[in-house]
Amino acid sequence: MEETSDHPNPTTDTPGTTPEPDLETMRSSKPGLKRLLITTTVLFSFLSGLPFLWKSVEIYRSQLPFHDIDSLSDQVKSAPLRFPCTFHAVFVGFGSNDPDQLRSEIQDGVNQLIGESSQCGSCNVSISVTVQSPDELCSETFPSTCSYRCGVIKRDSFGRGLDDAVDESLDDVFSGCSGGIGKMYSVVVVNKENGDEVKAVVGKRRHAWIVGSGLEERFGEVVGRVSEVFVKVFMNGGREEGDSIRGEFMPVGSDGRLVLSFSLLNSNPRDWIYDWDFQRIDEALLAPVTKALAPIANISVESQVLYHTPKSSFSSWDEKLQSYIFRTSDLPFFVNSNEWHLDTSAGASGRSKILQFVVYIPSGKECPLHLQLPNEEISKTNGFISPMWGGVIVWNPRSCDKDSESPSTNTISPQDLEKIVEVFLGQFRQLFGFKSEATYTSELGSYKILPSERGFTEWELDVLSRKHTCFNLRSCATTLGSLSRLVQSLPRMIIKDEIGEQVKYSLKAAKLAQSNASLGGYSSSASSSREARSLAENAFFHPSIMSVSYFSYEHCFAVYSPFFLPVAGHVVLAALREWRRYKQEKAKYLTWLTRKKAA
Incomplete structure (x- = not known):
């Protein structure tokens, strides 16, 4: 019989012996931390490098005052800027009229006219009235905005001299009137005893006068004309809403600069050659204009003489007029942009505005050359304007006989050159939205407007200052608002300190313009608003904003992921x-250990 013996089972617990572990479920030695420490050390070295990587790709952004920008935009949109204006009316030769009643009726007429065209740049009106009786006794409203010296204006002798002398005398009469806050405008109504017809004149300063007989009987008409002068002329500049050039078409660059480029074009120098003494005209006629418009624009003047500059359009011979004519339908094709090299200004920067004023001398084949109007009459100025571009004058030599084969250089006479510049000033006024003629006509009558040697009267400069201030502030608020939205939508855009300073100074200038406007500082508010708009444009178009160093988060990830993502992925997976x-x-x-303790 075969012997069998029981061998101990290594997996069976035997009293007094230590159980051997199952290698799949147990181990008898404590696991080491060396491999774990190595992998975690490598992982943390990558993680510690992330702040340095983030710092190396950080975009510098200057803090912009977003709240102030939004506040300026809300103010410009919700509360149109209004300027204080003081109106003073003097009625001479009126007996039984109450000044308080006159002021009330003038106020109603002004409010009605303002209500029809209330817009940015209009006036907060303050009206006072003085009534001087035929016995030179005065009564006035209280409080009065003007300390009028009673009896200074004589109704029998008023208006007999030249209109310019009357304007100067009124300026002396109202020289003691401060007007409180803002500019003071006056209208003098003189009721004469004789049978003179009604004459209404608007001076070149801030005064107007209406002279005639029987005005006291036509009380309603007189009040209406006074209200009309205050609103339609002094406030709106004699411009109808449909005829005036809107603010966005003001011929001033966004940087506040305006270049007046005068060019003398010799169409065919083989026929004749003309030159001009432009420096004398610049000093005598143009310098006062640029000085008067200094608060509105920084104006520079330049001139040039060009040769071989034919026009693009054709002209035809008119037997009746004995001249060559070109019609208004030919004006769009008159300027030859291929041959007229006018844009050669060295003083104009990228955002400056250039107005071209061209004197075109036709060749001998089309001399004399005249512009025929649609009513088949010949233009008195023989010129035309192109909005936002400039103006052209066709100047015909006194004699259309050609010179010799080698023509000598002729000089335009000072008298002709002065007439040319006067036409240019009329075109310049039209480009700013004013009428070239010296009259204003309404339903109540016509008004003669005295021209100024500076091209613009004082009340017209006030209108330009108010309108231009409003346009500049709107443009500034719009530009800064666009910059604010752009910066907030692109968090990786570079914003340098220079941009931040320009934005802050622009906001400061805009607030100063609003403050000056509320105090009646027309010129100072126009200058500050021009600076605010220029700084806002400089900030928005700063070269660093569109620099190649700008990139988004997606671009940053796409650039650096090929370098770090493969290694970082393996390290993270290994850890x-x-x-x-x-x-x-x-x-x-x-x-x-648990099995061991249980055994």
Whole structure:
């Protein structure tokens, strides 16, 4: 019989012996941390480098005052800017009229006219009235905005001299009137005893006068004309709403600069050659204009003489007029942009505005050359304007006989050159939205407007200052608002300190313009608003904004991921795998300890 013996089972617990571990579920030694520490050290070295990487790709952004920008935009949109204006009416030769009643009726007429065209740049009106009786006794409203010296204006002798002398005398009469806050405008109504017809004149300063007989009987008409002068002329500049050039078409660059480029074009120098003494005209006629418009624009003047500059359009011979004519339908094709090299200004920057004023001398084949109007009459100025571009004058030599084969250089006479510049000033006024003729006609009558040697009267300069201030502030608020939205929508856009300073100074200038406007400082508000718009444009079009160093988060990830993502992915996966392995091995060790304690 075969003998058998029982061999001990290594997996069976035997009293007094230590159980041997199952290698799949247990281990008898404690797992080491060396591999885990190595992988975690490599991982943390990558993580510690992330702040340095983020710092190296950080975009510098100057803090912009977004709240102040939004506040300026809301103010410009919700509360149109209005200027204080003081109106003073003097009625001479009126007996039984109450000044308070006159002021009330004038106020109603002004409010009605303002209500029809209330817009940015209009006036907060303050009206006062003085009534001087035929016995030179005065009564006035209280409080009065003007300390009028009673009896200074004599109704029998008023208006007998030249209109310019009357304007100067009224300026002396109202020289003691401060007008409180804002500019003071006056209208003098003189009721004469004789049978003179009604004459209405608007001076070149801030005064107007209406002279005639029987005005006291036509009380309603007189009040209506006074209200009309205050609103239609002094406030709106004699411009109808449909005829005036809107603010966005003001011929001033966004940087506040305006270049007046005068060009003398010799169409065919083989026929004749003309030159001009432009420096004398610049000093005598143009310098006062540029000085008067200094608060509105920084104006510079330049001139040039060009040769071989034919026009693009054709002219035809008119037997009746004995001249060559070109019609208004030919004006769009008159300027020859291929041959007229006018845009050669060295003083104009990128955002400056250039107005071209051209004197065109026709060749001998089309001399004399005249512009025929649609009513088949010949233009008195023989010129035309192109909005936002400039003006052209066709100047015909006194004699259309050609010179010799080698023509000598002729000089335009000072008298002809002065007439040319006067036409240019009329075109310049039209480009700013004013009428070239010296009259204003309405339903109540016509008004003669005295021209100024500076091209613009004082009340016209006030109108330009008010309108231009409003347009500049709107443009400034719009530009800064666009910059604010752009910066907030692109968090990786570079914003340098220079841009931040320009925005802050622009807001400061805009607030100063609003403050000056509320105090009646027309010129100072126009200058400040021009600076505010220029700084806002400089900030928006700063070269660094569209620099190649700008990139988004997606672009940053696409650039750096090929360098760091493959290695970082392996390191992270290795750390996770090692951490999982360490937990499993530790669990085996704990299981073995539990079995050991149970045995």
